[in-house]
Amino acid sequence: MTTPLRLGIAGLGTVGTGVVKIVRQKANLLAERAGRPVVITAVSARSRDKDRGVNIKDYAWEDDPVALAQRDDVDVFVELMGGSDGPAKAATKAAIAAGKDVVTANKALLAHHGQALAEAAEAAGKVIRFEAAVAGGIPVIKALTEGLAGNEITRVMGVMNGTCNYILTRMQSAGLPYAEVFEEANQLGYLEADPTLDVGGIDAGHKLSLLAAIAFGTQVDFDAVELEGIERITIDDIHQAADMGYRIKLLGVAQQTGRGLEQRMSPCLVPDTSPLGQLEGGTNMCVLEGDAVEQIVLRGPGAGEGPTASAVMGDVMDIARGFRLPTFGQPATSLAKAKSAHSVTPAPYYLRMALEDKPGALAKIATVLGESGVSIDRMRQYQHDGDTAPVLIVTHKVTRADLNQALEAMATLDVMRDPPVALRIETV
Amino acid sequence: MTTPLRLGIAGLGTVGTGVVKIVRQKANLLAERAGRPVVITAVSARSRDKDRGVNIKDYAWEDDPVALAQRDDVDVFVELMGGSDGPAKAATKAAIAAGKDVVTANKALLAHHGQALAEAAEAAGKVIRFEAAVAGGIPVIKALTEGLAGNEITRVMGVMNGTCNYILTRMQSAGLPYAEVFEEANQLGYLEADPTLDVGGIDAGHKLSLLAAIAFGTQVDFDAVELEGIERITIDDIHQAADMGYRIKLLGVAQQTGRGLEQRMSPCLVPDTSPLGQLEGGTNMCVLEGDAVEQIVLRGPGAGEGPTASAVMGDVMDIARGFRLPTFGQPATSLAKAKSAHSVTPAPYYLRMALEDKPGALAKIATVLGESGVSIDRMRQYQHDGDTAPVLIVTHKVTRADLNQALEAMATLDVMRDPPVALRIETV
Structure with missing residues (x-):
């Protein structure tokens, strides 16, 4: 197949710009790997004239992402605007209705509307891919859905908010209190406009709910995630945990128990010699456990232009290659509504x-x-x-x-x- | 598509038995995920009557793997016999000629004949998948070929022989000399019949040459791998490296340099605080570096029934789902013959x-x-x-x-x- 795959990109922030760069700079490599050219035909963003360091003049412009999603010259709608509702949701729905595949980095959108969107996409024979929504550059969705497809998944864990891990490891290494490091992170631009999304565990909770759906064949149920942020962690907690051989991490855990599906995103103590314990700074880590594979650990950058664009392009390339999979790895209509269990697994x-x-x-x-x-x-x-x-x-x-x-x-x-x-x- | 995907399995050792167990025990899960049943129709092995703890009476039996590969009721020939030549090669060629897809765990076969087999398979419109050939249960081929498809890969590293890593970490933890730990490993059955394959770095070198081909779009060139084993590492080396903050690992490195493709498999010192440095026992690790993603680290079991069968099943499920990719990620005929460079990258x-x-x-x-x-x-x-x-x-x-x-x-x-x-x- 040599028909080009035509992308319409909505949102030209850090990630969108990164995607444009890859598509422009690696046209030959992508075509060789996909067996067909991958091109951008149209873009949409808040400001047309902002200097992004890439040339977008070759692409058609749409002020309205919904109009972009409906263009005849777009095969894949790449949604990089963010937000669980508003334009991102409207444009994604419009894209599916117009018969487009969707690639998105939007964890909030899928955590809240993933089931409905997946059902709509599958009814229309379209795919939604979201590797970039979870753990940045780490191809964890792919590992779980495809690489481990022969496994009954027993547990999924992850440190998936780089800002929280930065704050916790910086408190430890510099011996600084939470408030001071929080302010530092703010100055460095690491925090979301609403910092509760980060330090309250919401962003990481969105990601966990998506992993859990894939791992256990259940409908995304973000509301069932037990959420606890890192705001109450003191420098004393960090020192005392260290004294006992532990590190404190904002850790997501999803596991099936005899009493239902447990989903927790909360600060936990993990052994300082474990891969999770040794994870420093903004790096993310996912731990996947299956009955056959035992344990796989994936580590990589959780954010940033290059890594997130890399994940978006992984999805784009799959579509270009004709790999088509239901959003959550099996038909949305076959996903069970999970009975949710709240921290029934005992622990010290x-x-x-x-x-x-x-x-x-x-x-x-x-x-x-x-x-x-x-x-x-x-x-x-x-x-x-x-x-x-x-x-x-x-x-x-x-x-x-x-x-x-x-x-x-x-x-x-x-x-x-x-x-x-x-x-x-x-x-x- | 609800036509079953029919597997013919050649080789019923540890891995083959693991695959049979998964297919038998998880029929529903696999069918739900693949959208079609995955079944075994025929098997072949050295002994028909050996007790393997699984029932193979339901499957047709072939004494000759070539005959198995040619059966009309086989869609995918699963080659788990091993060996770079002999029956494995003959049966794989026969399978391709008979229009079957191939899933194999055989690194030696592909390191030596990968290019020819890939060309034959692609000419026939068939795929060869080999996730299980590299780093056991870690889905590293998939991560590199698909997840990072938007990256120019800059370097690939790996600890991919669990036996060597067991020997080196055991020497360190127990303070024992090489010869003694080697004998221990032998008693534990960790060593290949010809131990040079392990401790001489050959097995790991095979794996590195496959990763390099995928990473850099070049023809597999095992002969160009600079090989050095761990036989000369003494307990003093290990202690002295530790004194300076290093661990010794049998590390594979492949990178493009201005003077050609460098492929090395040799004992190296790595910082003891790095993920590679902290890798203990038989666990494997692959480090993938790309211009967009920066660095991804994958860690997991490098061998064993469950993990290797998990990797085989990942490939089987991809085929069941209709994912078809050239053996090395891009058409075999487009793979460049790499100019090989020997350790031109300077290092301490x-x-x-x-x-x-x-x-x-x-x-x-x-x-x-x-x-x-x-x-x-x-x-x-x-x-x-x-x-x-x-x-x-x-x-x-x-x-x-x-x-x-x-x-x-x-x-x-x-x-x-x-x-x-x-x-x-x-x-x-």
């Missing part, structure tokens, strides 16, 4: 609390834990900070439900300042 | 030598190095071992050609016992 937990410096304070805590069936593996009391005693407890394995019961009981004790911080210690 | 080197304990011995070495243009970054002389002084030198960056000249000159010195061991320090 790290608990950090501040107790009033009164006789018997520690005993009260230990008693409440014991009464709730939570047994203590290790306990440390640190030097008083004024009239408060920082106390650290590592529990034996416990379910989150049992732990929550203990935490509630502890909150009623008069010796307890602030609610305790509880972080799961994940077996990786 | 670790040199270990034994000098006679005579006045001026060290000065002679330093002089020869200086005269050959090799400058010294660090030098250590260790406590005498009888009348021999172990000396360790780390050079500044030097090409292997310049270093070899220095090594030759050093070999003529009367103070030099045995030829020096020279290990490259690779930037990862």
Whole structure:
């Protein structure tokens, strides 16, 4: 087949510009690999005249991404605008209705509307690909959907928000408090306009919900992701975890349990010698576990012009080569509605609390834990900070439900300042 | 499409048995994911009656793999016999001639005959897939050929022989000499019948030559791989490397240089904090570098029933889904014959030598190095071992050609016992 594959690109920010560069600069390489030319015919963005360092004058211009999505000279609508609703959603729907394939980097869109969009696309015989939406340049969707297609997936884990990992590793390496590193990250432009998307775990949660759907053949269910951000992690937590041989990571975990599908995105302790523990800075990592393959670990840049454009182009090249797969690896109509289970898999937990410096304070805590069936593996009391005693407890394995019961009981004790911080210690 | 995809499996050792188990136990999952059933119709192996823990009575039996490859009820010939020539080659050729697609785990076959087989397959409109031939369960061929298809690949590295990595890490962790750990590995059944395939770097070299062909769009050229085994690595090398913050790995590196394609499989020093440096035991790792994606690291089991069968099934599922790609990612006839360059990329080197304990011995070495243009970054002389002084030198960056000249000159010195061991320090 030598008919060119014609792209219409909506959104010319960092990623869109990166895609334009690759298509312009590597025309021969792409044609050789795909067996046909890959070209851009039309683009759309907020500003036509902004200097992006690439020439877009050769391409037709559309102010409206919906109009771009409907153009006759576009085969693949490449959606790089972002946002779960608004123009991205409207244009993606329009593209499918107009019989276009779709490549998108938009995790929010798919986390919220993935099932409906996939059903629409498949009814129209069109594909939606979204490698760039999860873990930047790492071809994790492909690994999971295709490379591991012979596996029953047992667990998927990931550090998939580079900003959070930057903040946590920078706190550790520089010994700086959360607020200061947060501000640093802000100055460096690492944070989304609404930083809660990053530090609240929402962005990473979107990604996890997409991986879970693919891994377990279930409908995307972002609302079922237990979300916890990194805002309450202190430099003391980081030091104390390190003392015990752990690192704190904003870790996503999805696994099938006897009681349903568990999806968690929360700060966890992982062994400092594990690949996850050793992940520094903005790098992302996905851990895929299957009954046949055991464990595969993928590591790479989670963001940036080149890596994200690389992922977009991987999808484009698949389409150019005629690889057509349902959005989530199997027909959308065959995806089960998962029963969601909230942290039913037991794990040891790290608990950090501040107790009033009164006789018997520690005993009260230990008693409440014991009464709730939570047994203590290790306990440390640190030097008083004024009239408060920082106390650290590592529990034996416990379910989150049992732990929550203990935490509630502890909150009623008069010796307890602030609610305790509880972080799961994940077996990786 | 609901026509079943029919497999004929030649070779029922560990991997073949693993594939049979997956196809039998996951019929529904595979059908859902592929959109059609995947079935086995016929098998072939050395012994029909051996107890393999799976029931093969449902399948037609062929004593001769060539006959299996030619059966009318086989769509995909799955070659899991091994060996670069003999029955594996004959049956693969027969399969292509009979219009079958081929899935193989046979690195030796493709390293030696990949170009001819690929040309034959493509002329017949058939595909050859070989994910299981490189790095076991890691979907690295797929990542490189498809996921990174928008990249100009700049370098590919890999630790791809689990046995060598087991030996090297076991030497380090247990403080045991090479010979002893080699024997251990032998007892554990980790070594090939001809152990040179493992410890001589040949098996890993086969894999590197396949990765290089895909990465750089060149014809497989195993003969151009500079091969060096791990047989001369001593426990002292391992300790001394560790002292300086390095680990020794049997590392494959392929990169395009201004003077041609460099392919090396040799023991190298890598930083102990890098993902490669931290790789323990039989686990494999591939590092893929591209101009857009920067660096992707893939880690996973390099061998074993489940992981290798997982890779085979990834290929089978691609074929079931109708994904058809030339063997090396672009048409075999378009693959360039690479000009091969031997270690032209300069690097620092670790040199270990034994000098006679005579006045001026060290000065002679330093002089020869200086005269050959090799400058010294660090030098250590260790406590005498009888009348021999172990000396360790780390050079500044030097090409292997310049270093070899220095090594030759050093070999003529009367103070030099045995030829020096020279290990490259690779930037990862």
